[in-house]
Amino acid sequence: xxxxxxxxTFAEARAHGTxxxxxxxxxxxxxxxxxxxxxxxPARVAKAWAEMLSGYREDxxxxxxxxxxxPDDPGLVMVAxxxxxxxxxxxxxxxxxxxxxxxxxxxxxxxxxxxxxxxxVHGYARRMQVxxxxxxxxxxxxxxxxxxxxxxxxxxxxxxxMRLRGVREPDSVTTTQAHHGLLTDSERALIHAEHARAR
Ligand SMILES: Nc1nc2c(ncn2[C@@H]2O[C@H](COP(=O)(O)OP(=O)(O)OP(=O)(O)O)[C@@H](O)[C@H]2O)c(=O)[nH]1
Ligand SMILES: [Zn+2]
Numbered sequence: 001x002x003x004x005x006x007x008x009t010f011a012e013a014r015a016h017g018t019x020x021x022x023x024x025x026x027x028x029x030x031x032x033x034x035x036x037x038x039x040x041x042p043a044r045v046a047k048a049w050a051e052m053l054s055g056y057r058e059d060x061x062x063x064x065x066x067x068x069x070x071p072d073d074p075g076l077v078m079v080a081x082x083x084x085x086x087x088x089x090x091x092x093x094x095x096x097x098x099x100x101x102x103x104x105x106x107x108x109x110x111x112x113x114x115x116x117x118x119x120x121v122h123g124y125a126r127r128m129q130v131x132x133x134x135x136x137x138x139x140x141x142x143x144x145x146x147x148x149x150x151x152x153x154x155x156x157x158x159x160x161x162m163r164l165r166g167v168r169e170p171d172s173v174t175t176t177q178a179h180h181g182l183l184t185d186s187e188r189a190l191i192h193a194e195h196a197r198a199r
Pocket of ligand 1: 088089090129130131132159161162165166167
């Protein structure tokens with residue numbers, strides 16, 4: 001009998017083999033036999049996880065590099081209804097929902113293409129994450145690259161680790177808010193209303 005593989009550290013386990021081998025080992029450890037439908041599963045799962053975690057292969061803030069001059073008094077800019085698909089850092093299960101990104105450019109500062117706000121969200125979401133951290137990272141990127149006078153990121157998501165296992169709350173939804181600078185009460189109300197409408 002070969003000795004069971006028993007790594008001392010996460011790093012050692014990582015170095016041991018490819019993702020495909022690791023998935024095959026996981027399935028074996030969970031008592032899943034190879035069958036007609038599972039023979040190619042390790043390769044499929046490795047490919048799926050490479051896609052789900054593709055955010056490690058980019059710096060999402062780079063999407064905000066191309067900017068345009070803002071009009072004199074640009075007011076609030078907001079994109080609501082951005083689809084969020086992420087992976088819980090604790091359980092490696094998906095959480096999905098919607099994100100709203102809003103910022104008020106400072107006078108004389110720059111604005112960014114609207115699609116780039118969604119690309120920043122997607123980049124940070126496609127990593128092992130906690131929901132609060134995605135909002136904070138998106139906000140930090142916007143503050144660093146655009147220097148807005150105010151900004152807010154709202155995320156409402158459903159966590160499979162809460163829905164399907166453990167506490168088993170299938171209808172629970174989690175909302176997190178990250179904000180920077182000064183936004184007026186009416187701007188805040190508008191952001192929350194659009195976020196609720198776009199969920
Ligand atoms: N703050 C925060 N917590 C999260 C997020 N995703 C998952 N969690 C929580 O992470 C916690 C991990 O708790 P542990 O007690 O270490 O793990 P566990 O025994 O699997 O916990 P249960 O999920 O309660 O069964 C759980 O309470 C999860 O609900 C997230 O995005 N943000
Ligand atoms: Zn979790």
